[in-house]
């Protein structure tokens with residue numbers, strides 16, 4: 001029962017309605033934009049931009065140029081690194097899919113921002129009482145049995161919302177049905193332990209070269225946060241061993257000194 | 268049993284000298300004042316306006332120096348108490364109390380530093396009631412809070428001794444073993460866990476520092492850093508307080524420092540070899556790496572370990588300890604800051620306010636230590 005989103009970038013026309021819908025549902029402030037060299041706008045995800053369509057040019061066969069439009073937002077990992085990192089459990093993966101953030105818990109340490117392999121959590125740097133902000137998969141809309149705002153608005157059917165396993169089956173069906181337009185991989189199926197956002201692309205992610213822009217291809221198939229859990233599972237044993245050893249040696253030394261003292265007195 | 272005379276012998280001139288207004292003190296007051304102004308600005312105008320932190324670099328100078336370096340350099344407290352009580356090297360007892368005091372001052376600075384860095388500092392206590400046992404930072408925050416309490420009790424004992432509150436001193440002495448053991452356990456846990464925090468982002472770091480061995484490496488380098496600060500403090504503090512340091516004792520602690528550095532060096536080299544990291548290159552990260560590993564780990568280890576003349580001299584000892592302490596700081600900066608250069612298109616260099624706050628904390632730490640050192644029975648015998 002975990003929801004997911006299938007993002008078929010080959011169907012995306014780059015209209016950015018999802019960006020607008022996201023802004024308006026989350027009541028995020030509008031801001032003045034400027035042209036960028038690629039057409040992607042705004043320039044970065046930040047505390048008031050939870051999603052953004054990357055406009056990418058890549059060489060196509062025959063010397064032509066192919067455009068890819070790749071929507072970015074929180075990946076809603078199955079095992080999110082941010083949730084393993086957060087000292088107070090402000091970030092949490094809901095059984096239904098979304099990774100949500102609780103304003104009332106956060107202490108503002110920003111470890112989640114560092115830990116996220118997709119560079120998603122952003123900070124309200126200019127606020128005096130700042131919080132972390134990111135896409136929450138419209139958890140509030142989902143609770144009302146509505147689709148996320150971006151899916152609802154997408155005119156190109158590039159975004160589809162549903163059960164994760166069904167969407168995965170659909171993704172593989174599309175790849176099999178017309179192998180031409182699709183690169184043979186679903187980004188997010190197993191990436192970093194699997195994510196709720198599943199991507200189909202025309203060009204493999206590796207070739208899109210988005211390493212520095214949030215889509216790494218070297219994350220492997222284990223969740224980043226497992227390093228945290230693995231370390232923490234060792235800590236109690238180390239503490240116990242060090243504690244027992246130092247207590248034991250302390251008393252041993254103390255005893256040795258007492259014995260020596262008595263011997264000296266006895267002489 | 269060491270007698271009172273033996274214990275006091277590290278410092279031949281008893282009694283304290285008046286504080287006076289030496290030039291270093293004026294400089295410290297100046298930086299304290301500018302730090303206070305910058306710190307106030309941070310709270311009035313917010314993090315974004317006063318720091319150069321950004322979404323690509325959510326952690327900057329304050330985490331790298333005030334927190335990571337601060338904790339590592341304050342490791343002398345638990346290291347000395349392990350040396351004296353666990354390894355039974357009683358001759359180092361005269362250094363125990365100064366080490367504990369400097370550790371306490373260090374940890375108070377770390378907690379205060381966090382207060383400036385956290386976005387919502389008034390929630391500093393949240394980890395106490397909102398648990399996330401999977402989180403390394405959760406464990407670190409518990410350990411730091413508990414260990415600061417342990418150190419506070421140690422210092423409280425000294426204060427009560429100075430005021431001759433015999434009854435309270437006796438009560439605190441009765442839990443002394445527990446404090447010693449708790450200090451060692453808590454320090455082992457959080458010193459290594461601070462390194463383990465960086466296990467979550469190997470893909471963003473330079474391979475020179477992104478290693479699964481970050482935990483043990485932070486631990487061993489913190490021990491070196493702590494010892495270096497104990498030596499430095501004894502040598503420089505003695506001068507400020509017009510005492511004669513026991514150079515012989517400090518130089519045998521210098522041997523311990525050399526050992527800690529050698530262990531760190533061996534671990535680093537083994538790790539780099541095991542991970543097949545290309546170490547020979549001349550780009551920025553590699554230059555920092557050479558400076559760190561050869562200049563601040565291997566060099567002082569060799570000088571202290573194999574050149575008795577250096578180790579036994581005041582100047583040689585000061586320089587070697589200084590170099591090692593600098594090296595620990597450099598390592599923390601490399602792991603937490605320089606190692607991320609170029610993983611995305613954001614840049615970071617600390618703002619004037621960030622520098623001012625950090626310099627303010629350094630000054631405050633020195634002034635606070637000096638203030639306390641003149642008033643507490645640092646050289647009285649410890650049980």
Ligand code: SF4
Nearest residue numbers: 086106107109110112
């Ligand atoms: S910034 Fe907030 S949500 Fe992120 S790790 Fe820290 S406490 Fe958790």
